[in-house]
Amino acid sequence: MTGFLTSLLAFVVAIGVLVTVHEYGHFLAARLMGVKVLRFSVGFGRPLxxxxxxxxxxxxxxxxxxLGGYVKMLDGREGEVPPGEEHRAFDRQGLGARTFVVSAGxxxxxxxxxxxxxxxxMIGVGGVRPVVGEITPGSxxxxxxxxxxxxxxRIAGREVGDWEQANLxxxxxxxxxxxVPLVVxxxxxxxxxxxxDLSARAELLGEGQFLDRLGVAPFRPQLGAVIGQVESGSPADRAGLQTGDRVVAMNGDSVAGWNAWVERIRASAGSELxxxxxxxxxxxQVTLTPEPVEAEEGTIGRIGAGVDPDQPAMRxxxxxxxQGPVEAIGSGAVRTWEVTTxxxxxxxxxxxxxxxxKNISGPVTIAEFAGTSAVIGISAFLGFLxxxxxxxxxxNLLPIPMLDGGHLLYYAAEAVKGSPVSEKTQIVGQQIGLLMIAALMILAFYNDLTRLFG
Incomplete structure (x- = not known):
């Protein structure tokens, strides 16, 4: 339950920040263009x-x-405009001003x-050196x-510092x-x-982890079965495990190291140990029952405890x-460009x-990642955000009616033909847009449920 609440809280915080910033972009641009803003709403439905x-x-x-938000502006298409305020209505603005307001979100x-x-x-990003582990034959x-x-x-002449960067x-x-040329x-x-050779796109970009399809696993050192961070309210916490505990045996059998411990936990979902x-x-002696969770390989056990990172092999x-502020801004811009492309x-x-x-994720998967990153630390959560x-x-920039990109598509057509797109065309576009958005949401929810229930 604690894990669920953490994911839910992290998801609400993340979506709240993202939506507020997006809508504030529209709001600020509208104010700069002299457009009257009637309502700024974070979320839909009844106001709390x-x-x-x-x-x-x-x-x-x-x-x-x-799950979203909106900025409602004075607009003659949505209601009467008070006398004397016609110049502040969004629909009375020039093409450039409307394009600026829509693009700002x-x-x-x-x-x-x-x-x-x-x-x-600037805070510091922890990572793992890109050392190659097991290689899948024929991959x-x-x-x-x-x-x-x-x-x-180096990858294609560019330095890489950790596995996250190499994977990206x-x-x-x-x-x-x-x-791609690699220097190792x-x-x-x-x-x-x-x-x-990365030419087999259909195989490499299929369902599942990219590195698995590539046939390479990050190197895993032989670590002792020493407990690191323990999640509050997790099975490990309820059993009394603490940071620094060394696992010696399970059900009377000795535990050789962390990897062996993890394998046995994963194989013991719902079983008392x-x-x-x-x-x-x-x-x-303690009694521990791993909680069952759904993964790509089926149901596995999880206890909510990580490995102690302060071991020589891990260090x-x-x-x-x-990085310092100036360098960090440059790196932030580069990372944004890399993720965008x-x-x-x-x-x-x-x-x-x-x-x-199946790589499209819905709110359930996003919430799960939000919760996981929040537990790991502020840097991980910022990366997720x-x-x-x-x-x-x-x-929002996709050329789908109802989204910002759909409005920009109409404006591009207006720039070419010299007059606004007809109201009838816009209504038909909105209907098509609603169907496309609904289909995308259904697909995302389906993928979420498939990941959850196999």
């Missing part, structure tokens, strides 16, 4: 809170359904992404000659279908070039990237059938 501010008595509201999301990524880099990684223990140094860069080249450092410290711990030089693989590329491959539509902010900006 509302107040009026400013000379225009603009209503600011928080509504009951936290998505633009605000991209600026937010740059900001949160920059703060993330693209195997055919490229990658070997266990090699560290990826490799995925970007997979979307393009490139054969072998066990003797020599730099060797490999060539990785007798666990022997060593704490402060004293051994004690050798860990990296922390921390990658997202657009994957969306296009979905349209052409070269990427699985930046990625979703980019996604929200891109989705």
């Amino acid at each position: 809170w509302s107040r009026r501010f400013g000379s225009d008595r603009t209503e600011f509201a928080i509504a009951s359904i936290p 998505p633009a605000a999301n991209f600026l937010l992404a740059i900001a949160v990524f920059a703060v993330m880099f 693209p990684a195997a055919e490229a000659g990658l070997e266990r223990g090699e560290e990826i140094v 860069r490799l995925l970007d080249h997979a979307v393009r279908g490139d054969t 450092r072998d066990a003797d410290g020599r730099e060797v070039e490999r060539r990785l 007798s666990v022997t711990l060593e704490r402060d030089g004293t051994r004690r 050798e693989l860990s990296v922390i990237v921390r 990658l997202t657009l590329g994957i969306l296009w491959r979905m349209v052409t059938g070269e990427a699985s539509v 930046g990625i979703v902010s980019v996604s929200l900006g891109i989705i």
Whole structure:
């Protein structure tokens, strides 16, 4: 229950921030263009809170359904415009002003992404050095000659510092279908070039983890079964496990290390286990029952405890990237650009059938990721927020009626033909847009339910 509440709270906070920033972009642009704003609402449906501010008595509201928001402007198409305020109605503005107001929402999301990524880099981003672990025989990684223990140094001439960055860069080249040069450092410290064929887009961009399809796993050192962070209210917490406990045995069988411990926990969903711990030089017995959770491979056990990262083998693989304000802003802009181009590329491959539509996630999966990142720490949550902010900006720019991109499409047509699109065409477009959005939401919910229930 605690995990669910954490995910729910993190999701509401994330969506609240993203929607507020998006709508504030529209609001600020409208004010700059002299358009009168009637209401600024975060959420849809019945208002839970509302107040009026400013000379225009603009209503600011928080509504009951936290899955979006809107800025309502004075508009002759939606009601009567008071005499003397015609010049402040949105529909009376020039093409440039209307385009600016509509574009400002998505633009605000991209600026937010740059900001949160920059703060993330200033706080410090923890990662794992891109050292190669197990290689799947016959996979693209195997055919490229990658070997266990090699560290990826450069991808297509660009330095990489951790697995997250390596994964992002490799995925970007997979979307393009490139054969990409890699420079790796072998066990003797020599730099060797490999060539990785990523042309099989349909395979590499299918359902599941990209690195699994690539045939490479991050290197996992032999770690002791020492407990690190314990989630509040989790099975580990209820059983009395604490940070620093060393797991000695389970049901009378010795536990060799962390990987062996994790495998046995995953295989024991819903089963009561007798666990022997060593704490402060004293051994004690506890009873632990892993909670069943759904994963791609089926039902697995989970206890809500991580490995102690302060072990020599872990410290050798860990990296922390921390930057000053100026450098962090530059890195934030670069990360936003990388996520944007990658997202657009994957969306296009979905349209052409070269990427699985099962990669589309709905609110359930987003909430799960929000909760997980919030538990990991502020940097992880900021990274999650930046990625979703980019996604929200891109989705709103899609040329679908009802979205900002649909309005911009109408304005482009208006610029070409010299007059606004007819009201009848706009009504038909809205109906098509509603169907497209509904279909997208149904697909996203279906994917969420499939992940949850297999």
